[in-house]
Amino acid sequence: MKATRDSARAHLFDFAVVSNEQVAEGAWCMVFKSEVAALLAPGEFVEVSVPGDPSQVLRVPLSFSRADAEAGTVRIEYAVVGDGTRRLSLMRPGDTSTLVGPCGHGWRLPGGEGRVLLVAGGIGLPPVLAAAEMLAAAGRTFDAVVGAQRGSKLVGVDVDLLREAASADPASRVVVCTDDGSLGRAGFTTDAMAELLAERSYDAVLTCGPTVMMAGVARLAEGAGIACQASLERMMGCGFGACSCCNVAMRDGTSRSCCMDGPVFNAGEVAW
Amino acid sequence: MKATRDSARAHLFDFAVVSNEQVAEGAWCMVFKSEVAALLAPGEFVEVSVPGDPSQVLRVPLSFSRADAEAGTVRIEYAVVGDGTRRLSLMRPGDTSTLVGPCGHGWRLPGGEGRVLLVAGGIGLPPVLAAAEMLAAAGRTFDAVVGAQRGSKLVGVDVDLLREAASADPASRVVVCTDDGSLGRAGFTTDAMAELLAERSYDAVLTCGPTVMMAGVARLAEGAGIACQASLERMMGCGFGACSCCNVAMRDGTSRSCCMDGPVFNAGEVAW
Amino acid sequence: MVSNVSMAVNLGGIHMKNPVNTASGTFGHAWQFEGFYDVARLGAVTCKGVAAESWPGNPAPRVCEVSSGILNSVGLENPGARAFAEQYGDYLGELSSRGCAVIVQAVGHSVDECRRSVELLDEVAPWAAGIEVNISCPNLARGGRLLGGTPEDAEEVVSAVRPLTKKPLLVKLAPARVGEIARACEAAGADALSLVNTVNAMSINVHTRRSRLSRPTGGLSGPAIHPIAVRMVWEAAQAVSIPINGIGGVATGEDAAEMILAGATTVSVGTANLYDPAAASRVLDELEAWAVEQGVSDINELIGAFEC
Amino acid sequence: MVSNVSMAVNLGGIHMKNPVNTASGTFGHAWQFEGFYDVARLGAVTCKGVAAESWPGNPAPRVCEVSSGILNSVGLENPGARAFAEQYGDYLGELSSRGCAVIVQAVGHSVDECRRSVELLDEVAPWAAGIEVNISCPNLARGGRLLGGTPEDAEEVVSAVRPLTKKPLLVKLAPARVGEIARACEAAGADALSLVNTVNAMSINVHTRRSRLSRPTGGLSGPAIHPIAVRMVWEAAQAVSIPINGIGGVATGEDAAEMILAGATTVSVGTANLYDPAAASRVLDELEAWAVEQGVSDINELIGAFEC
Ligand SMILES: Cc1cc2nc3c(=O)[nH]c(=O)nc-3n(C[C@H](O)[C@H](O)[C@H](O)COP(=O)(O)OP(=O)(O)OC[C@H]3O[C@@H](n4cnc5c(N)ncnc54)[C@H](O)[C@@H]3O)c2cc1C
Ligand SMILES: Cc1cc2nc3c(=O)[nH]c(=O)nc-3n(C[C@H](O)[C@H](O)[C@H](O)COP(=O)(O)OP(=O)(O)OC[C@H]3O[C@@H](n4cnc5c(N)ncnc54)[C@H](O)[C@@H]3O)c2cc1C
Ligand SMILES: Cc1cc2nc3c(=O)[nH]c(=O)nc-3n(C[C@H](O)[C@H](O)[C@H](O)COP(=O)(O)O)c2cc1C
Ligand SMILES: Cc1cc2nc3c(=O)[nH]c(=O)nc-3n(C[C@H](O)[C@H](O)[C@H](O)COP(=O)(O)O)c2cc1C
Ligand code: FES
Numbered sequence A, B: 001m002k003a004t005r006d007s008a009r010a011h012l013f014d015f016a017v018v019s020n021e022q023v024a025e026g027a028w029c030m031v032f033k034s035e036v037a038a039l040l041a042p043g044e045f046v047e048v049s050v051p052g053d054p055s056q057v058l059r060v061p062l063s064f065s066r067a068d069a070e071a072g073t074v075r076i077e078y079a080v081v082g083d084g085t086r087r088l089s090l091m092r093p094g095d096t097s098t099l100v101g102p103c104g105h106g107w108r109l110p111g112g113e114g115r116v117l118l119v120a121g122g123i124g125l126p127p128v129l130a131a132a133e134m135l136a137a138a139g140r141t142f143d144a145v146v147g148a149q150r151g152s153k154l155v156g157v158d159v160d161l162l163r164e165a166a167s168a169d170p171a172s173r174v175v176v177c178t179d180d181g182s183l184g185r186a187g188f189t190t191d192a193m194a195e196l197l198a199e200r201s202y203d204a205v206l207t208c209g210p211t212v213m214m215a216g217v218a219r220l221a222e223g224a225g226i227a228c229q230a231s232l233e234r235m236m237g238c239g240f241g242a243c244s245c246c247n248v249a250m251r252d253g254t255s256r257s258c259c260m261d262g263p264v265f266n267a268g269e270v271a272w
Numbered sequence C, D: 001m002v003s004n005v006s007m008a009v010n011l012g013g014i015h016m017k018n019p020v021n022t023a024s025g026t027f028g029h030a031w032q033f034e035g036f037y038d039v040a041r042l043g044a045v046t047c048k049g050v051a052a053e054s055w056p057g058n059p060a061p062r063v064c065e066v067s068s069g070i071l072n073s074v075g076l077e078n079p080g081a082r083a084f085a086e087q088y089g090d091y092l093g094e095l096s097s098r099g100c101a102v103i104v105q106a107v108g109h110s111v112d113e114c115r116r117s118v119e120l121l122d123e124v125a126p127w128a129a130g131i132e133v134n135i136s137c138p139n140l141a142r143g144g145r146l147l148g149g150t151p152e153d154a155e156e157v158v159s160a161v162r163p164l165t166k167k168p169l170l171v172k173l174a175p176a177r178v179g180e181i182a183r184a185c186e187a188a189g190a191d192a193l194s195l196v197n198t199v200n201a202m203s204i205n206v207h208t209r210r211s212r213l214s215r216p217t218g219g220l221s222g223p224a225i226h227p228i229a230v231r232m233v234w235e236a237a238q239a240v241s242i243p244i245n246g247i248g249g250v251a252t253g254e255d256a257a258e259m260i261l262a263g264a265t266t267v268s269v270g271t272a273n274l275y276d277p278a279a280a281s282r283v284l285d286e287l288e289a290w291a292v293e294q295g296v297s298d299i300n301e302l303i304g305a306f307e308c
């Protein structure tokens, strides 16, 4: 595609924290108010500037679980894994900063009319919830597998919202699993997925989670001949195509930009 | 002098802000609680770590106007001139950080029993107030000249405390002057000083303020044959003798450490 | 901002309406910034380096954060000169007609490859105001040796490419031996110099004992290198009489002003674009405000006006 | 902290009970830190450089702040070797008997001056565990050229001073061409190398158009240079087989661990001592905790254990 002056989608916005609370072991949920809310599509992300340490210059890329255009609010969930996310967890209602967005290329509504399978692992849940709400709004049915290391790490409120999104379809199944069996069934998301694949047929699989998990999901989907979209993570320099830091190696030997061509890719094209 | 293991006076202390308010145009006053209070002598200083910007590593050297050993509190006054002092002004009661102190070598009680003249310019007032209280406690009499660019920049509460310290001596004079005449008499501190020197005799002059002012004060004192102590400022790397960044050139061609040999020097020895 | 200070400068034949440029590799192909401000307000933009044929670059991760800066190991990934012009030429040509000088950058793994990329760019980018040849990328594994790491090597590359274009030729230097190398480039016919490129550096994850990048080393950029870059611009400005485009950790108008005082004619904003996408536009406003404060009528009066 | 990891290392004949050292010029003469912690816990301390005769250093201001670092232009002010030993010898001798190796540093404006200061230090500092010769100070105006700026110059200085002491001889390098210069120093008989010294840099007050120091340039130190220093330690470690004392922006145990993984046997804490006076002691605790976490029984197993 040829770039034009109008190709640029990312803008700079202010945001103001509405709430910011711990929702699971190591996981926080923040709702903020920002004009970006009206522009975000499921699976896209924002680049947040976290106050408090000017020696750490980069923004933090974050997906969202819900963007409410009317209320002008966005809900993000994040794991505190380093200093940027730690400082993010210290922001209080009323605190303000800036973000860049919308960034990236989100979920594509799968073709066909059949059932969709969602597979989320750990902090990969937020964009999968956004996908569930997108599917529900489009009148599509889906099942979901949600996994975590242990129950205490699972963002329960997201699982509830996911069930809510699925509730129009009585046949829908939402399977929770944990590595240690402390909540739901014991085992990996891929185990649960394999069982579902054996029982039901799906038009598409949408997944987000740790890379190893997504690679497994992609393999299963490919084996079953089902189209699969995966939301990838990369260390990012900018989030809007300026630096080429976020490359994703593709099976065909080419390289794609995670922040422009992704973060959602056709899983079958990625060199896992 | 030979260094020994016990020569080191500076320690690391926590402090907690009790109050922090603007007291004049561009000037703030902070009272904090810290164990260093019991160790500080008038004219010494502390090196404060100001939170909020890890990219600015150095501590800020600050004199104090009063250290209350019993209450465990220290009162500092500071001008907001750059980012460190700006961040200091944002600290709120209850906020904590660390400081290094006591630093330096403070005022020496002047020999003799005669009257002492204090000359303070701008934000040089805090250590001069500490000197006034030291003199009062020692039963010594003094006059004071306090100058500022304009009235709005003068820390009035310090001038009041200075008057209070002088109040045991009915003959004491406290002269306020401003460059633009907006408060007290119009003119420089050195003008007022010259008039006082013509009228009264002094055993010693103690001064702190802008370098040009102190150089003028030192010249007048020398002309009148009066011993003069001046509290100098230098850009500092540490404040406790580790880096040699704070040198003061002396008349005899040698160089002294502002943070160890000073900040109070015999004005007559300094190469102004 | 409307002021009475003339901001126009001449960078070795590239006429810029103001001294603010962008650093190669940190500004995409410029269109990405149209959502943040009108890119045409900048004096110039410099595009990501391109080779004659496409390069894959290094595996991920390509970036990590360090104190006041970042390390990158992008490895000059690029689609090749023809694909570059195909995808971005229309936009860049339009940007140029909107009054912003567009500088394209040529890279190569050898003198010959540099020659081919300059030749190709000269052909496919008629809208370009100038061609910059990058003789400095620290990510380029070339027997461990930079394309222009010594005065002799630099002179060889510049002499080789100089005859291939009539456009102003800029040479982008690595942050080492800049005085000598600047002189060699000038002697070989460079019209202007860009400096500095990133500083070779390293960051280790002490838990895994591995590099935080996919390569052992990467290039350090951002505020951390600014004082080093200013010193090198000063050194180069004293060594040559061709104009200098100052690069390294410029994030504010004051940073840009330091570069100009040290002897730079123009200033490129780099890493700051990534975390503060409006940075270059803000730097321009702040730079102009500084020129006003300094009481000059022409920003050219401030070039090299450092007093020592 | 009591752990089962052996922390003792041998820096070219200097036996240290742990790898934590301090950087010359940032630790006074060590006694200043006794108010912050028991200095004898450190593996070693390195004293400020001294010449045969006293040096005045540069005028004020000698320091300014930049992003994640400072610039200094102290200019090696020192009282001369005899006065140094006179004032600090008793304390340093006692520190040495408390189990902390004391390294003294020799400086000179010429090869001959270096010779004289090494000779004098060898005489007046019998308590010293080793002598470091600083061939790298960027503040030393010497026709614009560093004492050991090229491999040839470095070899000349080291060869000249080597015969003058039986103590372990360390050589402190500037941050340029470290691989080649490290090899030259090793060939000339150095027992160990310290690197890096500060990076020559510049900071201009754009309102006054003057340097923020009393000199046009100064030396950059602190966290900003850490990734550059780690890379140089790695480069030097691959070039020589004598041990390396890694210096540059070390403020945490992780910073120290990076140096060790890159090939340093010991690590010196520098600028961090100034703003965080307990830094070196804390770095020691954090480094030991890291070694425990890495599951080794001897810290020596981690030297150069970077996996690339
Ligand atoms: C498109 C995208 C969407 C994301 N959405 C979410 C989300 O909704 N919720 C969430 O918790 N996290 C999300 N992440 C990951 C999040 O950006 C990182 O966890 C965060 O940047 C870490 O910053 P830090 O300063 O706390 O940690 P650091 O100290 O910088 O790093 C801690 C650890 O996190 C890894 N890391 C750092 N940055 C990234 C990154 N950009 N991508 C992957 N790993 C990284 C590092 O390698 C390191 O192991 C997303 C990442 C991307 C690229
Ligand atoms: C012993 C001593 C005692 C001091 N006591 C007081 C006091 O009681 N109240 C007060 O307001 N200030 C005092 N100062 C000055 C104070 O330390 C500086 O104003 C402060 O460090 C500036 O920091 P900043 O980050 O806000 O400004 P910066 O942005 O660092 O600098 C702003 C301006 O202040 C100057 N400056 C910075 N640091 C110093 C310094 N250490 N000494 C002199 N000038 C400096 C700079 O040259 C610049 O012009 C004292 C300084 C010393 C050395
Ligand atoms: C992600 C990234 C990619 C870069 N790519 C290039 C490049 O293609 N060609 C080049 O000459 N310099 C490249 N550079 C170097 C910059 O142009 C610039 O010289 C350097 O980053 C210093 O400036 P800064 O500190 O403002 O970023 C790149 C820098 C970064 C951070
Ligand atoms: C104020 C100051 C004074 C210094 N004096 C010396 C010195 O006398 N001799 C020397 O070899 N290095 C000197 N250095 C350099 C340090 O020893 C060290 O090599 C450098 O600062 C890098 O380490 P750092 O980033 O941890 O500070 C000095 C550094 C500073 C900041
Ligand atoms: S993160 Fe910069 S291009 Fe994708």
Ligand code: FES
Pocket (backbone or CB within 6 Å): B235, B236, B237, B238, B239, B240, B241, B242, B243, B244, B245, B246, B257, B258, B259, B260
């Ligand atoms: S400020 Fe470091 S020695 Fe005085």
